Amino acid sequence: MMSLLSLAKGLPLFAACVLGSAKYPPIPADLTTPVQQRLAINGPSSVSVAWNTYKALTKPCVQYGTSASALSLQSCSTSSVTYPTSRTWANVVTLANLAPATTYYYKIVSTNSTVEHFFSPRVAGDKKPFNMSVVIDLGVYGANGYTIASNKAKRDTIPFIQPSLNHTTIGRLASTVDSYEFVVHPGDIGYADDWILTPANLFDGKDGYQAITETFFDQLAPIAGRKPYMTSPGNHEASCQEIPSTSGLCPAGQKNFTDFINRFGATMPTAFTSTSTSDAARVNANKAALLANPPFWFSFEYGMAHVVMIDTETDFANAPDQPGGSAKLGAGPFGSYANEQLDFLAADLASVDRTVTPWVIVAGHRPWYSTGDEQCEPCRLAFEPLLYKYGVDLAIFGHVHNSQRFAPTYNKTADPAGMNNPKAPMYIVAGGAGNIEGLSAAGTAQSYNRFVYADQFSYATVNFLDAQNLQVNFIRSDNGALLDTSTLFKKHNQQFVVQ
Ligand SMILES: *[C@@H]1O[C@H](CO)[C@@H](O)[C@H](O)[C@H]1NC(C)=O
Numbered sequence: 001m002m003s004l005l006s007l008a009k010g011l012p013l014f015a016a017c018v019l020g021s022a023k024y025p026p027i028p029a030d031l032t033t034p035v036q037q038r039l040a041i042n043g044p045s046s047v048s049v050a051w052n053t054y055k056a057l058t059k060p061c062v063q064y065g066t067s068a069s070a071l072s073l074q075s076c077s078t079s080s081v082t083y084p085t086s087r088t089w090a091n092v093v094t095l096a097n098l099a100p101a102t103t104y105y106y107k108i109v110s111t112n113s114t115v116e117h118f119f120s121p122r123v124a125g126d127k128k129p130f131n132m133s134v135v136i137d138l139g140v141y142g143a144n145g146y147t148i149a150s151n152k153a154k155r156d157t158i159p160f161i162q163p164s165l166n167h168t169t170i171g172r173l174a175s176t177v178d179s180y181e182f183v184v185h186p187g188d189i190g191y192a193d194d195w196i197l198t199p200a201n202l203f204d205g206k207d208g209y210q211a212i213t214e215t216f217f218d219q220l221a222p223i224a225g226r227k228p229y230m231t232s233p234g235n236h237e238a239s240c241q242e243i244p245s246t247s248g249l250c251p252a253g254q255k256n257f258t259d260f261i262n263r264f265g266a267t268m269p270t271a272f273t274s275t276s277t278s279d280a281a282r283v284n285a286n287k288a289a290l291l292a293n294p295p296f297w298f299s300f301e302y303g304m305a306h307v308v309m310i311d312t313e314t315d316f317a318n319a320p321d322q323p324g325g326s327a328k329l330g331a332g333p334f335g336s337y338a339n340e341q342l343d344f345l346a347a348d349l350a351s352v353d354r355t356v357t358p359w360v361i362v363a364g365h366r367p368w369y370s371t372g373d374e375q376c377e378p379c380r381l382a383f384e385p386l387l388y389k390y391g392v393d394l395a396i397f398g399h400v401h402n403s404q405r406f407a408p409t410y411n412k413t414a415d416p417a418g419m420n421n422p423k424a425p426m427y428i429v430a431g432g433a434g435n436i437e438g439l440s441a442a443g444t445a446q447s448y449n450r451f452v453y454a455d456q457f458s459y460a461t462v463n464f465l466d467a468q469n470l471q472v473n474f475i476r477s478d479n480g481a482l483l484d485t486s487t488l489f490k491k492h493n494q495q496f497v498v499q
Pocket residue numbers: 028029030031033112
């Protein structure tokens with residue numbers, strides 16, 4: 001978030017790069033070395049393994065198996081893509097037909113790679129408790145990101161780590177890695193478009209953007225290469241700069257969500273085939289799969305949860321990042337027709353059989369309920385009616401750089417049932433993970449606000465306790481302190497919710 005117009009005024013944005021000093025990570029001598037590793041849940045029994053290399057691969061391959069010493073299976077693809085201004089190629093291989101909820105070992109095939117492991121997805125309907133971590137507005141760490149040199153009061157105090165495991169939120173995700181099964185990160189991922197906020201980058205232009213991109217995804221790799229990392233777009237993925245009036249000047253490759261598409265387009269799922277006994281549910285799930293447009297809008301099922309990732313940036317009326325939109329980022333649309341995203345969402349939510357996946361979670365970037373002034377009313381008008389109609393349990397957003405929790409709310413009014421079997425969705429903002437722009441002020445609480453925290457970097461975990469109880473915890477990133485906990489009770493005694 002944050003308008004950078006005032007800051008940018010008068011700066012020589014696209015000056016020649018002779019004086020540039022973008023801090024790129026070193027290029028490994030072995031160009032097949034995997035970097036920027038990232039996993040995603042790609043289907044009910046498949047996981048995509050993606051990574052970048054400093055050269056194109058003709059046949060990216062991954063060896064895998066259930067024993068570290070016997071990687072007896074191998075899967076390959078021909079998917080190795082790049083774009084103008086990128087120094088790297090994005091490779092992706094999908095591992096299919098995995099046994100559910102099983103530890104797999106994998107090795108990206110390279111003359112310089114190591115054996116890693118992941119836990120395969122739970123099948124829809126598995127009622128075992130599990131946790132998911134929620135980070136939004138994360139951002140690069142170190143010289144290209146937030147440092148003491150930039151001296152914003154609440155930024156971290158460690159000047160440079162490469163690659164980093166102690167960016168406070170990434171560090172906490174690392175130290176708690178066995179307590180959650182995947183991460184959702186709906187938007188504002190690496191903050192490459194904030195290259196201009198680091199004075200040393202001023203003369204770098206496109207290299208500043210790329211250096212941050214490479215650095216951030218290297219920093220994230222120890223987490224994203226270990227746990228599925230599910231993303232959807234935020235405004236910081238749109239173009240080379242958040243400064244509206246200059247977005248049109250971005251070089252080819254650094255506008256219209258190019259890196260985001262290149263990196264995640266082939267890794268995220270569409271929508272899963274329904275395992276419901278209902279024909280209508282299966283038809284709706286198939287329709288949703290056809291209308292899904294990963295990495296912008298898509299869904300997946302995992303144990304007790306049906307999770308829908310939405311795009312609050314483009315593809316609905318008055319979408320902020322679209323040409324003519326309020327953010328002036330001039331990106332998208334991405335649907336093959338104007339209403340594709342909302343048609344997807346309607347079909348997808350209608351397909352959810354609560355006897356299989358009792359919990360329905362929607363995650364997107366811009367909130368419409370927030371204590372700050374960044375409340376996306378066009379988003380509310382587009383999405384809220386569908387979330388209410390189909391009884392979504394929890395809606396997750398970021399964009400505002402702090403932690404907030406709201407009572408179950410509909411049409412700006414708290415549900416009279418509170419947390420005891422409400423009809424309206426409960427809302428959270430989990431945008432305090434930490435980035436170069438720093439934290440947002442706590443703002444003004446509305447009557448339906450229940451918690452707000454803006455003192456230190458923080459994030460959320462969503463703990464699926466059982467079919468009726470969902471716990472949402474906010475965690476302080478640097479010391480792991482529990483800042484807020486709440487439990488939503490839902491009877492879930494209706495197979496298909498329509499209200
Ligand atoms: C091998 O990979 C490691 C990191 O994974 C890197 O530091 C090292 O430079 C690579 N070696 C070569 C020869 O490229």
